[in-house]
Amino acid sequence: DTGVSQDPRHKITKRGQNVTFRCDPISEHNRLYWYRQTLGQGPEFLTYFQNEAQLEKSRLLSDRFSAERPKGSFSTLEIQRTEQGDSAMYLCASSLRGGEKLFFGSGTQLSVL
Amino acid sequence: AQTVTQSQPEMSVQEAETVTLSCTYDTSESDYYLFWYKQPPSRQMILVIRQEAYKQQNATENRFSVNFQKAAKSFSLKISDSQLGDAAMYFCAYSSGAGSYQLTFGKGTKLSVIP
Numbered sequence: 299d300t301g302v303s304q305d306p307r308h309k310i311t312k313r314g315q316n317v318t319f320r321c322d323p324i325s326e327h328n329r330l331y332w333y334r335q336t337l338g339q340g341p342e343f344l345t346y347f348q349n350e351a352q353l354e355k356s357r358l359l360s361d362r363f364s365a366e367r368p369k370g371s372f373s374t375l376e377i378q379r380t381e382q383g384d385s386a387m388y389l390c391a392s393s394l395r396g397g398e399k400l401f402f403g404s405g406t407q408l409s410v411l
Numbered sequence: 412a413q414t415v416t417q418s419q420p421e422m423s424v425q426e427a428e429t430v431t432l433s434c435t436y437d438t439s440e441s442d443y444y445l446f447w448y449k450q451p452p453s454r455q456m457i458l459v460i461r462q463e464a465y466k467q468q469n470a471t472e473n474r475f476s477v478n479f480q481k482a483a484k485s486f487s488l489k490i491s492d493s494q495l496g497d498a499a500m501y502f503c504a505y506s507s508g509a510g511s512y513q514l515t516f517g518k519g520t521k522l523s524v525i526p
Binding site: 329331333338339340341342343346348353354387389391399400402403404405407 | 415446448453454455456457458461502504512513514515516517518519
């Protein structure tokens with residue numbers, strides 16, 4: 299169990315640029331989740347994969363956001379044409395089953411200038 | 412939609428003392444899970460304790476225990492013998508039954524431990 303890893307840890311970008319984050323879940327976990335956390339708030343659900351299938355997307359996930367999980371392994375979250383309101387920490391988590399413990403990564407802190 | 416409310420934005424406790432963090436939730440479901448997560452300055456969310464709603468017995472994990480009141484929809488966390496390393500943000504979270512994919516978090520309580 300090497301844990302959930304996320305890359306990069308910090309990302310600073312200019313408004314209008316595209317950014318991509320990567321998440322490597324725990325290898326035997328078939329469920330992968332993306333959450334967003336803004337200052338002073340708890341994490342908010344963005345999207346969920348079971349294996350390579352994206353099964354649910356939150357209303358928070360506008361059409362500028364896209365997530366993939368090719369081959370059911372690592373996942374990427376891309377934000378196109380970033381806006382200042384996208385500044386947040388993006389957390390990835392994985393689990394074996396629903397209702398079970400989620401293992402979180404350390405997040406990617408995005409700052410949009 | 413389910414909601415989770417943490418009414419204490421900040422709490423403090425003397426080292427070695429006991430502190431209780433409050434959490435209430437709203438749901439119409441009968442099968443669900445409740446969690447307390449800790450987020451230290453390193454930012455990684457760490458599971459502290461998990462409670463299955465169908466279990467009447469309160470969950471315990473070493474110095475951490477919960478008071479689960481299903482009828483009142485209350486789920487408080489008690490930390491005994493507080494240690495400096497307990498200082499962190501604590502989030503209460505709710506998840507529907509076994510097929511659930513989504514956690515709903517409260518806004519968190521910042522716990523400070525005074526030496």
